[in-house]
Amino acid sequence: MTAAITSPAFRENAHQALEDKQLQAVLGTMRTGFSVKRAEAAAALPEFEALRDSARDIKNHTLAHLDLYLEQYEAKVTASGGHVHYARDAAEARRIVADICRDLGAKTVTKGKSMISEEIGLNDHLEREGFTPVETDLGEYIIQLRHETPSHIIAPAFHLSAAQVEQDFRRVHTQLPPERDLSEPVSLLNEARQMLRQHFLAADVGITGANFLIAETGTSVIVTNEGNGDLTQTLPKAHIVLASLEKLVPTLDDCAQMLRVLARSATGQDSSVYTTFSTGPRRAGDADGPGAYHVVLLDNGRTGMLGTSFQEMLRCIRCGACMNHCPVYQAVGGHAYGWTYPGPMGSVLTPSLIGVEKGGHLPNASTFCGRCESVCPVRIPLPKLMRHWREKEFERHLTPATTRSGLALWGFFARRPWLYRQATRLGAATLALAARGRGKFAALPFASGWTQGRDFPAPEGRTFQAMWAAEAGKRRRAGGKPGAKEQNP
Amino acid sequence: MTARDEILAGVRRSLGVTGHEEPRRQAVADRLARPERGVVPARGQKTGAEAIATFRKYAGAVQTSVTIVSGPEQVPAETARWLSANNLPARLRMGADARLAAMPWDATTLDVSHGPSAGTDLNGVSHAFAGVTETGSLILLSGPDNPTTINFLPDNHIVVLDSADLVPALEDVWARLRAETRSDPLPRTVNMVTGPSRSGDIDRTIFLGAHGPRALHVIVIDPDMAV
Incomplete structure (x- = not known):
């Protein structure tokens, strides 16, 4: 059991999202936000494309030797005084974290941003076990107050307006004067800073994610802009790192390569503000830092992806560029995808981790425009992998009956070319006649799913094959084979 | 199993x-x-005055202010000047760094206290292990000399950087840590800091001063005063 799943209801979720005016207004800003900044950052660095190749190669090398790098990483963490815990699934990971907190007699647990924490549904579990988890990334803090899940992997509260945040702060921060002015967005930031500072100082355990794990030194790396992850992991008695197996890279130098593509792909920054490398607990003589350092390494289905075509998905560094550039994400937002990981990366990863029975709708939510692959910093062939899922869904008879019978009907004609030509000719001519020169249909029988949202273009009377045959005839009459000129200089 | x-x-x-x-x-x-x-990237591969100018350019692009002084003895006065210019109290927290300790703080009116930050300090000063030209970043190592809490808890962070410690890229930081055999194990925390704290989580707009320092001021010690 992991975080709550509504992926099977993707169609209904998407319909609701399209009707949500507030959400649509927010999503409308995407085209001028992250994607423009990423393009500018990439264009400003001549080595950017070479760095994408380098990042892809580092991840491929690591995944091909993952067992050996895991052993090396574990040995180094242990040598620096830390502890590595392996978790086969979400339940095991939750139990390990709760046990560590209990052993330390913890009450308050501060948390840096971690998608693994979302994946395993950690907060609910910690609350059930009597701990008080406090999210400290501003976006995560806001959605925790609202009992929501992140709608974007790097901007969890992307779907909310400042006005909504103000309402939540007034509802929850009741110890502050009700007449205070929160009309400026920056005042919301200052209020969150003030409230969270108390939690940072009071926390017994700090939990962070990891953008990378470094085998060479047994180091975990977090990348943030706020500094919340650093306060989370520096002030309490213990620092717990949640990470999945594929976060490993071999060396510090390899990590430097990855960092150059991460921030640029995510937010268009050359570098995030705080990149922090943590190795073990505080040392003798250190003035601050956590007394204990634990790493929980989560599998949760990932080893099953190795050795398959989905191994390529394990290169993902969670920058969010694929969703920032996705027309489907831009239309429906992140919550419609129904589980922790939205957008194109989620459409490939979700069926891998929770099963194609539950996540099978997601790979269908694609126009195959290919923008996700074109911006992926580690060059994951996302459209190809989504097609693989569609094939698997079909093979396993999970595709709806109407789609299957439609494809069967098309297959019947496609195998009989003469019949296919006759049928399409008749269809094109009929539609052209019915359109009466308007060039489009506002409504069509059996096609309301299409025409509700947009017009259906009307054929002009002839099929493509008929036009092609006519063009070929013209070329033949004009004399000479195509390309003949080039062959005779 | x-x-x-x-x-x-x-x-x-x-x-x-x-x-x-x-x-x-x-x-x-x-x-x-x-x-x-x-x-x-080639953009960080600079030396001397060019390296300092490039560092300053990229640091400035992320709202880090940079001042250059000709010697360590000028750091306290520059610190006092910057605090005063920004209407900040003349109080300062620092660790046990010997280079900072050797500076003439007594010649200023600054009220200096020592040790990690407990969360009530408005201003902190640290000595950087290195600066990275490529991104205008500072590298800070944990330990008694420069406690990590000073990098994050005070509202205003002043960082002293020796121009000799400016390196082209992060890879050069690793090379130096390996050469000084400080990479096995690495210090508990290696911070790469590129600008003051910020967040874009409210209204999809960037605001400075989310949880870490609201302002970051770098004092580069360059005996040549090349820039």
Whole structure:
């Protein structure tokens, strides 16, 4: 059991999202936000494309030797005084974290941003076990107050307006004067800073994610802009790192390569503000830092992806560029995808981790425009992998009956070319006649799913094959084979 | 079977390996023994005055202010000037760094206290281990000299950087830590700081001063005063 799943209801979720005016207004800003900044950052660095190749190669090398790098990483963490815990699934990971907190007699647990924490549904579990988890990334803090899940992997509260945040702060921060002015967005930031500072100082355990794990030194790396992850992991008695197996890279130098593509792909920054490398607990003589350092390494289905075509998905560094550039994400937002990981990366990863029975709708939510692959910093062939899922869904008879019978009907004609030509000719001519020169249909029988949202273009009377045959005839009459000129200089 | 053994066995089963293959083990041992530098952008590959100017350019682009002084003895006065210019109290927290301790703080009116930050300090000062030209970043190491809490808890962070410690890229920081045998183990925390704290989580707009310092001021000590 992991975080709550509504992926099977993707169609209904998407319909609701399209009707949500507030959400649509927010999503409308995407085209001028992250994607423009990423393009500018990439264009400003001549080595950017070479760095994408380098990042892809580092991840491929690591995944091909993952067992050996895991052993090396574990040995180094242990040598620096830390502890590595392996978790086969979400339940095991939750139990390990709760046990560590209990052993330390913890009450308050501060948390840096971690998608693994979302994946395993950690907060609910910690609350059930009597701990008080406090999210400290501003976006995560806001959605925790609202009992929501992140709608974007790097901007969890992307779907909310400042006005909504103000309402939540007034509802929850009741110890502050009700007449205070929160009309400026920056005042919301200052209020969150003030409230969270108390939690940072009071926390017994700090939990962070990891953008990378470094085998060479047994180091975990977090990348943030706020500094919340650093306060989370520096002030309490213990620092717990949640990470999945594929976060490993071999060396510090390899990590430097990855960092150059991460921030640029995510937010268009050359570098995030705080990149922090943590190795073990505080040392003798250190003035601050956590007394204990634990790493929980989560599998949760990932080893099953190795050795398959989905191994390529394990290169993902969670920058969010694929969703920032996705027309489907831009239309429906992140919550419609129904589980922790939205957008194109989620459409490939979700069926891998929770099963194609539950996540099978997601790979269908694609126009195959290919923008996700074109911006992926580690060059994951996302459209190809989504097609693989569609094939698997079909093979396993999970595709709806109407789609299957439609494809069967098309297959019947496609195998009989003469019949296919006759049928399409008749269809094109009929539609052209019915359109009466308007060039489009506002409504069509059996096609309301299409025409509700947009017009259906009307054929002009002839099929493509008929036009092609006519063009070929013209070329033949004009004399000479195509390309003949080039062959005779 | 423990979770560890089961996961490692699962990885090996999926990859179709045993873990004992000599070429695989050799490839990993080589990679760890001789880290590859990979693609290092040309934009940081500068020396002398050009390096300082480039550092200043990229630091400025992320709202870090940079001042250059000709010697360590000028750092306290520059610190006092910056605090006063920004209407900040003349109080300062610092660790046990010997280079900072040797500076003439008594010649200023600054009220200096020592040790990690407990969260009530408005201003902190640290000495950087290195600066990275490529991104205008500072590298700070944990320890008694420059406690990590000073990098994050005070509202205003002043960082002293020796121009001799300016390196082209992060890879050069690793090379220096390895040469000084401080990479095994690394210090508990290596912070790479690129600008003051910020967040874009409210209204999809960037505001400075989320949880870490609202302002970051770098004092570069450059005996040549080249820039």
